Amino acid sequence: MDKKLLELAVDLLKAQVSVRTMSCEDMELALLRVYNALHRMRRAEDDDKPVPLPGGISESPFIQMDSSQPIDPQRSIQEDRVTCLECGAEFRQITANHLRTHQLTPKEYKRKWGFPLKQALAAKALTKLRSRSAKKRGLPVKLQQYLEDQRKKKESEAPEASKNIAKRSPQRTGVV
Numbered sequence: 001m002d003k004k005l006l007e008l009a010v011d012l013l014k015a016q017v018s019v020r021t022m023s024c025e026d027m028e029l030a031l032l033r034v035y036n037a038l039h040r041m042r043r044a045e046d047d048d049k050p051v052p053l054p055g056g057i058s059e060s061p062f063i064q065m066d067s068s069q070p071i072d073p074q075r076s077i078q079e080d081r082v083t084c085l086e087c088g089a090e091f092r093q094i095t096a097n098h099l100r101t102h103q104l105t106p107k108e109y110k111r112k113w114g115f116p117l118k119q120a121l122a123a124k125a126l127t128k129l130r131s132r133s134a135k136k137r138g139l140p141v142k143l144q145q146y147l148e149d150q151r152k153k154k155e156s157e158a159p160e161a162s163k164n165i166a167k168r169s170p171q172r173t174g175v176v
């Protein structure tokens, strides 16, 4: 039996006993429940551990890029940095200026490495921060307008059937 978990469970049970009256059976049951719950939690925690990468690739965030070992494009964009897939340099964001040194535009770069064109070539944290502050400044209004227009367009293209269902059948009360 896991001693630490058991101690934790006992502590929790003690807290329970102090606030309500429990029979011996209640206590036994509660202890079992708490212990099992703790055990499950710990198992879940253990299972959550990062799976070792195949091919012995180091998880070190400051891994030196080896040109003979191309990295997965999707992995090049990390929470706090983005790696240029052309030269392996790390940035907060990959600028068009930098890509020019590889004779690429951001568009060409994304196409070359299979990124969606709307993919921001910046650290995820930075992208998130940007979209948050941009919203505050109301910048994506045009974008929102565009999306709204698209939505309306889709709706107007939708089959008429849905509208007919919404229409109420004429009432037969005789009242005009």
Ligand SMILES: [Zn+2]
Binding pocket: 084, 085, 086, 087, 088, 089, 098, 102
């Ligand atoms: Zn580069």
